[in-house]
Amino acid sequence: MYASAAQYNHPPTYPVTMICNAIDKAFFENDTLNKIYAGVVAFRGNATCKVNAPQNVSEIIQGWRWQTCSEMVIPIGIGNDSMFTVDPYNFESFANGCQKEFGVTPRPHWVTTYYGGHDITLVLQRFGSNIIFSNGLRDPYSIGGVLNNISDSIIAINTVNGSHCLDILSAKETDPEWLVQQRKKETEIMKGWITQYYADLAALNETWTLFSP
Template identity: 60%
Template sequence: MGLVQLEEQSWKTLRLCRLHQFQRVSKLFTTLKTLDHFNYKPESYATFQQRYVLNFQHWGGANATAPILVYLGAESPLGGDLSGIGFLHDNAAPFKALCVYIEHRYYGKSIPFRSRKEAFKNASTLGYFNSAQAIADYADIIMHIKKKLHAMSSPVIVIGGSYGGMLASWFRLKYPHVALGALASSAPILYFNNITPSGAYYSIVSKDFREASETCYQTIRKSWSEIDKIASKHHGLSTLSKKFKTCEPLTSSSEFKNYLDTMYTGAAQYDRPPSYPVNEVCRGIDGSKKQDILSKIFDGVVAYYGNRTCYLNQPTSDSETDQGWRWQTCSEMVMPIGVGENTMFQPDPFDLDSFIKNCKGYYGVPARPHWITSYYGGQDIKLILQRFGSNIIFSNGLRDPYSSGGVLENLSDSILAVSTVKGSHCLDIQPKRETDPEWLVEQRKTVVKIIKGWMAKYYADLKAFKRQ
């Protein structure tokens, strides 16, 4: 059976299931997508299977022009989105919404060229792997779903987090006829082309740790020179490997410091209740009974990761997220994140020339560091978007280092910033918990209230339009 026939059969099955199960259906679909939406060369018309999921459990139906909430997949397979993104499920019932989750091209099983190996073969096959093609896929799929369900008047809200949040905001700007509005969670759309200072990310990481504990902050700050001092000695790397119980012998001090960097930035980026990882690390460091700095740091590592047989450099293979995001950052998603002065880290400025050289050596093509702002904008964003943009929520948690590249003030009456001082990366779109703090509950309520306002105006306009 061909792919188109498979999809058509799925739609027939879905309609029968909806009759028998009264909108309690969640089903996986695949659809044929065009490889290249922006060219008319014969090879551009090649197709691949793209996955998406529909959940009808609470949908009010096309006759009621009930809304459609669409999660725009980002740099990971579709499966994790279904369990990890709670905003759609948590709000489907009050909105009487159809929930849609779409997988990003080149991730999961939405792979062009028949296999991941072939798709990632070289820059020629990877050249179709970019944000513009991805949001064109999303527009095509959304319109396809609305047509199949006879729901052309149902308003669409697109939702995304982090890179997906950027996609959501850009989707609203590029496809306003498809989406009524967008929720862009933790979307650092201003971390391009030097709009945001290069060192802003690490400044917030340091601020998070300093607010948790001054002594913890100072211990980490002093530890780097201590690492360099020991690593420079004869058998110094072996000493560090034993002290930190690394899973594999360390090969350089920079390797070791990168592992610690990843731990600290991860703790800050995802510093969320109930565990608050930054506090966990600092409790380990400050509560250490050891006197020397590196023993205190090791106790912080144990506090963060828990009791293990070994730490930091466990043997792993590249995940598909690693593989995909490496290409994306080496092509268009060039975020110049460096380490400036006055942080708890050693200064390490972002070197654009070196970055471009490394990417060209890896893929054979240079990065395009200015393309994102050329294609989507970003410079003088308030001046520009207040004149033509509308219906975008930029939600952020200010403990998230990426919030430094986010939109943190209202740009217009309907392009709004909703932030929380204690929030972290994409926390607002994760599933609700009974233990959620009040500030998080209120942030979500604010977002829902704004979206309800968009929909109320849309339904009023639709009613007036139909009377004409």
């Protein structure tokens, strides 16, 4: 519940705020279990049973699991400096899980070897172009994002109230104005790239025409 609420903490409900408000207003103020229950009810509704029901795994979720096993190994663990139970990252255990589910052995260094991620700014300055790094700063993953422009065509767009992938989700009538403007800005940037591409292509074709026999 925490991971889902924190990662997708987007309007109009802002689930983290909703859960925290419920915890703060719990009937028995000093009862930790009651506070937890109040947060769960605020997020999932006041059902009679809180046991997680079986879920149909979507292609997106299954695809992400495959990608983290085959290409993007993300070594996330929980240390002693967290409110959660200590759960250090264990590559051997992770690899065994990937073998069991997909029959593949993770390559933990493949993505940084192939794309060069040890110094992303240096790497992208040398070969990258036409990239927008969109960061919703409410998303915990944003701490590892590219938060500053790298070049004129490698651009970081940060939104204080944004969350994980919010700008690429379907537009809704309840979308706040800042989100509408963010999508508009990103669209205008991409239109500019496309316009420039066709202008460059036309100029190249004209050059070939002038010098062709």
